[in-house]
Amino acid sequence: MACIDLNSDLGESFGPWPMGDDVSMLSIVTSANIACGFHAGDPAGILSVLREAEKRGVSVGAHVGYRDLVGFGRRNMEPTSAELIGDVIYQIGALQGLAKAAGSTVRYVKPHGALYNTIAHDARQAADVIEGIKSIDPSFILMALAGAPLVEQARAAGLTVVCEAFADRAYNADGSLVSRRLPGSVIHDPQAIAERMLRMVVEGRVTAIDGTEIMLEVQSICVHGDTPAAVSIARTLRESLVKGGVELKPFTP
Template sequence: MAAIDLNSDLGEGFGPWPMGDDAAMLATVTSANIACGFHAGDPSGILTVLREAARRGVAVGAHIGYRDLVGFGRRNMDPSSAELVGDTIYQIGALQGLAKAAGTRVRYVKPHGALYNTIAHDACQAADVIEGIKAIDPNLVLMALAGAPIVAQAREAGLTVVCEAFADRAYNVDGSLVSRRLAGSVIHDPQAVAERVLRMVNEQRVVAIDGTEVALDAQSICIHGDTPAAVAIASTLRQTLEAGGVELKSFVDMLS
């Protein structure tokens, strides 16, 4: 039986402003990428999500990002190496403390937004993030874009890497994600997303935005939790995968 991990970006509300339905997503996913306060999230809200993840047995990862609350971490930035290493350590450490209080622990790191897309191909910023992860806990797994140069770079540096594909994002022919500024970059139809992911899992392929088929070897599938159809997409996707004979299981369990 094929097995796949489903992950989602959670804990991104801030004070009285909610972002997505974290509780509903935690009922569906097997891994949760939890904001660490730099691009989104506040301590009390993050702690609430961590407690619910612990209750449901969902694996927890640090969703680190640029220091960019106003831009939700989606603006390109150029921090110095010292800043990016320090920011990486700081965010993971903060989440580790909250996770301990919630009765769980941080198992992996998944960068967010612009940082995620930058380090996929920028070896310098990638090295800084890798250095930060290794400094605080070299046993943490890095979740990275399937097929991107950072996968080999991180593995050569000694990190375990889990490759990720995106359920609801369009792909370019080179395997990169279509910019959110372009039409069609986000797919909103739950059934279309589910059928697309089932093919990703069974055939390791995805159709790019220009119609080209692209090879895609991923161990985890991301469902964005901040889109209007997030819960419907997650529910339909889980049902479709299970009906197709795919086991849903955290990659953390698959690695152990």
């Protein structure tokens, strides 16, 4: 039987400003990437999501990003190595403290937004993130974009890597994500998303935006939690995978 993990970016609400329906998403996904306060999230809200994840048996990871609350971590930045290593360590440590209070444990790291996209191909910043992770705990799993150079770089450095696909994002022929600035970069039809992800899990392939068939190594699928139809998309995807004979379970031990 094929198996897959479903993950979502959660804990991103800030004070009185809500971002997504975390409780509903936690009833659907098997892993939760929890904001660490740099791109989004406040301590009280993060703690609440961690408690809910623990209650539901959802695996928890640190969603580390650039220090960019105003830009939601989606603006490209060039921190020095010392700054980026320190920021990664700081964010993981903060989430570990909150997780301990919630009776939970941080088991993996998934970079967020611009940092995620940058380190997929930028060897210097990737090395900084890897060093930050290993400084905290070399047994942490790194979640990375399937097919990106980062995957082999991190594995060569001794980290276990889980490769990720994005349920609602279009792919280029080289396996990279189509820029959000371009039309067709985000897919909104829940059924279309479910069908393409079921095929990806079962056959290991997906149709790129130009019609090219590409192969991807994938152990986890990200369903974004901050879009208007996020819960509907995630629920339709989960139901389709289960109906297709796919087992849903966290990639963490």
